[in-house]
Amino acid sequence: MTAKITVRGLRHEYVNPFTRERVTALDGVDLEVEDGEFLTVVGPSGCGKTTLLGILAGLVPATRGTVLLGARPVTGPGPDRGVVFQEFAILPWRTVERNIAHGLEIQGVPRAERAATVARFVELVGLRGFETKYPHELSGGMKQRVAVARTLAANPEVMLMDEPFASVDAQTRITLQEELNAIALATRKTILLVTHNVDEAVFLGDRCCVLSRRPGRVKTLVPVKIPRERRTWQLLTSDPSFAATKEQVLRLVREEVGAGDTA
Numbered sequence: 001m002t003a004k005i006t007v008r009g010l011r012h013e014y015v016n017p018f019t020r021e022r023v024t025a026l027d028g029v030d031l032e033v034e035d036g037e038f039l040t041v042v043g044p045s046g047c048g049k050t051t052l053l054g055i056l057a058g059l060v061p062a063t064r065g066t067v068l069l070g071a072r073p074v075t076g077p078g079p080d081r082g083v084v085f086q087e088f089a090i091l092p093w094r095t096v097e098r099n100i101a102h103g104l105e106i107q108g109v110p111r112a113e114r115a116a117t118v119a120r121f122v123e124l125v126g127l128r129g130f131e132t133k134y135p136h137e138l139s140g141g142m143k144q145r146v147a148v149a150r151t152l153a154a155n156p157e158v159m160l161m162d163e164p165f166a167s168v169d170a171q172t173r174i175t176l177q178e179e180l181n182a183i184a185l186a187t188r189k190t191i192l193l194v195t196h197n198v199d200e201a202v203f204l205g206d207r208c209c210v211l212s213r214r215p216g217r218v219k220t221l222v223p224v225k226i227p228r229e230r231r232t233w234q235l236l237t238s239d240p241s242f243a244a245t246k247e248q249v250l251r252l253v254r255e256e257v258g259a260g261d262t263a
């Protein structure tokens with residue numbers, strides 16, 4: 001198999017510009033994400049998950065180590081990587097369809113092709129009938145779906161998601177997880193998703209990457225051997241292998257969380 005993302009010996013230090021104080025967020029991160037793989041990342045709060053995603057996105061420069069996308073070194077942001085952060089990156093002055101079209105407009109995709117692509121993604125994320133609504137007319141979960149559709153429509157090679165469902169209610173979150181699973185199945189995109197939620201990590205991941213406490217490094221990669229077609233909450237709630245994998249990931253994360261910490 002070919003690696004879509006290769007991370008070697010990655011270290012990141014934040015330096016306070018006033019006090020010169022240093023915080024080592026990541027150290028010695030080695031990781032390979034396969035083409036078409038869905039990798040979920042969990043770990044204690046502050047262990048460097050967002051930093052790792054920022055480096056992969058090209059938004060945060062690594063202090064040491066290398067990151068390759070295919071064979072190309074990552075040196076900055078690019079259209080080959082789509083990013084969905086917790087705060088929905090959607091534009092309040094644009095309708096749903098014009099938000100989803102945004103990346104395509106930037107790429108100069110002709111109008112007719114743009115319209116067809118937008119219609120496909122509106123359908124895929126279940127927003128038909130809301131195409132001409134503005135973000136303030138949508139629920140939190142719907143805005144989140146616009147953000148996902150907008151990123152997918154631009155057709156990046158890799159999707160990087162940081163806690164994308166953290167701010168929606170539990171019921172919506174379950175729906176969005178099932179939708180994202182369906183999208184992963186339909187598009188076979190390489191996806192890296194950071195979450196605090198172990199259930200979510202095991203539900204969505206082909207593998208679940210557990211990071212150590214800060215400075216974060218890869219502690220264990222746990223494979224999730226459940227076919228994507230079977231991944232609905234109704235089926236998995238009573239699936240013994242889902243329960244066992246969840247238990248395993250939870251144990252690994254708990255070992256990294258210090259006493260009194262609840263992350």
Ligand SMILES: Nc1ncnc2c1ncn2[C@@H]1O[C@H](COP(=O)(O)OP(=O)(O)OP(=O)(O)O)[C@@H](O)[C@H]1O
Nearest residue numbers: 014015023025044045046047048049050051052214
């Ligand atoms: N801009 C920054 N300047 C200085 N230190 C930072 C900065 N961003 C993050 N840090 C520190 O780096 C470490 C890792 O932060 P990061 O946000 O990557 O963790 P995280 O795993 O995403 O945490 P959480 O699970 O709470 O989101 C933390 O100790 C944090 O305080």
Ligand SMILES: [Mg+2]
Nearest residue numbers: 049050051162
């Ligand atoms: Mg974070």
